[in-house]
Amino acid sequence: MSIAVLAQVYDEVRRLSIAGSNVAPGDFRLKKLISPLEKSGEKAPVFKKVAESVGKVVESNESTSAEALLDLSTLVNAILYTQGEVGATGDLTPVEQIGQGILPKRTPASLLKSVANALTTTGSGRLELIQESLSQDPFPDPRLLGPAIDALDGSYYEVGDLVEKSILPQYGKSIVPIVLEKFDRKGGAGDARRLSLLHRVDPTGAESIIHEVLEDGSSEVKIVAISKLRDPKNVSFLIEQSKAKGTKVRDAAFSALAVINNAAAAKYLVQRMKEKGHLRSIREGLKTRHPDAVKVLLAETRLAWQTLLDTKETDKNAHEAAHTRLVTLLAALEHRTDKGTEKLLLELFPHRAAITKAEGKLGSKTCAHSVMTRMSECSDKTRDLLISEHETYDDYELAIATQAAIQQGNPAQFYDEFHGYLENAKTAKTKKRAAQSKAEAITQAIGNRVGSIYHYWYETVDKEREQELAQKRDQVDPRWLDLAVKHNNMELIFALARPDHGMAHKAIEAELKKRLKMKRVDYHLMDVLLAIIRSKHPDTVDLIIEAIRSTSKRSMGYYSYGIARLIPALDKNAVPKLELLLGELPDTEADRYVLAVAELKNRRS
Structure with missing residues (x-):
């Protein structure tokens, strides 16, 4: 048959x-x-x-x-x-359970499929898709465990690292047997990630494996093993490894020494910090939080700052060494919030111009920008000082100050202080390009705050996430949206448009119609459609259908994948219109939308 x-x-x-x-x-x-x-x-x-x-x-x-x-x-x-055989021969034996059981989550099939494909295939855009999916919480789901495990061996290291650090740990100890099944201590990058994952989900259980790897593991796996050593008994071994010729081995040893809260480790790090030279070889060790080592780190940063000021640019070798040393030390202050770091930054900030002059041709405000970035991370006191001088900044510096101002959490004051940059971009008669760059810096900072909508090709509009984004949008002073509409700042309108703002709706609709008339429709079309849905435009369904028809007539089928992910977020009253639309579209186009329409139709609320 x-x-x-x-x-x-x-x-x-x-x-x-x-x-x-x-x-x-x-x-x-x-x-x-x-x-x-x-x-x-x-x-x-x-x-x-x-x-x-x-x-x-x-x-x-x-x-x-x-x-x-x-x-x-x-x-x-x-x-x-009747046409096949089922079953298997042999005795049944019980399966040992490790960790907590994991049940499938109520995740849309479309999202599961797109994430699984991104984890197991090749091509551009995969990393962005996986990162976006994390906001929709598809993990831990047993249906995605296999693809995630396979991604550890992928050739695109950024995907493999993301899976090891952010995705697979969500499954807990229950995945240990599956990870061990493929683990080869003499393997390559995939096995190095497996060892790191094992230590992340089961540090105690991974100890014996780490010591086995140190005996006869491959170089890639051994480097991970070194970085995971946490017992003070290993300090002498780590000190020895920190002097190795290989950069990765040294970095691994110093990263372990920085974490171990041990006097001997701190003493060694202090000794290395005081050595002359650029310090790049010990940059991982500079991340230490041990009080004795931090005290010396701050002192060496002050000394390096003064040394660069005192070194003449004509002495190229000395000048370059002094500059590199200071850059390395300033980078080590990242995300430090202690009082000592605060005091140091407040001391250095007024002398930005002098240090920029001292840098000469080696850097374009590298040290000054590093100090400003560290200030935006450190404390309210450092942020207040940083913000107070925003009128003296270029566009890059203004972006740092804007992020600091947003972080301070006073929306009205932020608007009062910074809205003039958007006005100036339209009215400036001189230095117009500089004024526009500053306005772009403000716009981007606000977009990042509320959840930038750019590149949402793979977005499935999730109810909980949308509520979170709406709350962030509502925390922004409403005058920003009025200003954006006034100056037709579409990027800001997309980010801030809300249901009760008719002028924003008109601007978004006009932008959609303009883009659909273009000879070439670019990816920003998705930004417009997402803004229409998020702002609850009164004609949302008709505008989405207009976009589907337009892209279909132009044989731009690749847009259908993105648009289909937006359909489940529409009002259920849209179903009859969408079902009529499916009958008009070619079969290949209809295939891409039918499941999305069905998901909307079956949605409970």
Whole structure:
């Protein structure tokens, strides 16, 4: 018996079962299979019975479709069951459970599929898709565990590192046996990530493996093992490794020494900090939080600052060494909030111009910008001083000050202090490009604060996440949106548009129509559509449909993948219009939207 057509029926029944029986009536794919089934039924009566059952599903309505689909599914599965063998020989043994059990999450199938593909395939855009998916909380889901484990061996290291640090740890100790199953201590980058993951989810259990790796592991895996040593007993070994020729080995040893809260480790780090030279070889050790080492770090930073001021640029070797040493030490102050660091930054900030002059050709305000960035991270006191001089800054410095001002949490004061830059971008008669760059810095900072909408190609609008973004948007002074509309700042309008702002709606609609008339539609179309949905534009459904028709007519099918991810966020009243639209589109286009429309139709609220 040829079962190819039955396999097609099975696939369509499975698709409809996932989408929901209420989308089964009139399904055009099933309808196409009736004719070949009837033809096969002339030789094998069972096919005729299947054809009749398919016909009942196609001709059903919402009240009868569930029963009809179940009958068809039962019949097809029964027939296919007779054509194969199931089961396995041998004795059954209980499976040992490690950690907590993990159950599937209520994650949309479209999101699961896109994340699984991003984890297991190649090509651009995968990292962004995975990063965006984290906000929708698809992990830990057992259906994504296999793809995530496979991603550890991927050639794109950024994806592998993200999976090891942020995704697989969510599964806890339960994944230890699966990780160990493929772990090879003489392997490459994938096995190095596996060892790091094992230490992350089960530090105690990983200790014995780490010591085995140190004996005969490959260089890549051994480097990870060195960085994970935490016992003070290992300090002497780490000190020895910190003198190795290999940069990665040294970095691993210093990163471990920086974490170990041990007097011997701190004493060694202090000794190395006081050495002359650029200090790049011990940069990981400079991250230490040991009080004795931090005290010396701050003292060496002051000394390095003065040394660069005193060194003449004509002495190229000495000048370069002094500059590199200061840059390295300032980088080590990242995210430090202690009083000592605060005092140092407040001392250095007034002397930015002098240090920039001392840098000469080696840097374009490198040290000054580093001090400003550290101030934006340190404390309210450092941020207040940083903000107070914003009128003297270039666009890069203004961006740092803007982030600091937003972090201070006073929306009205932030608007009063900084809105003039957007006004000036439109009115400036001289240095217009500089004024525009400063306005762009302000716009980008606000967009980052509320959740920048750029590059949301793979966005599935999630209710909880949208509520969080709406709260962030509401924390921004409402005058920013009025100002954005006044000057047609579309990036800011996209970020801040809200349901009660009619002028913002008009601006977004005009932008959509303008973009759809362009000869070439760029990726910013997705930003416009997302803003329409987020701001609850009164004509949201009609505008989305207009965009779908326009991109379909131009054979721009790649947009359909992004637009389809927005459909489940629409109002359920949109379903009838969308179902009519599916009938107008070519089959290949309709295929990309049908599941999204079904998801919207089946949404509970």
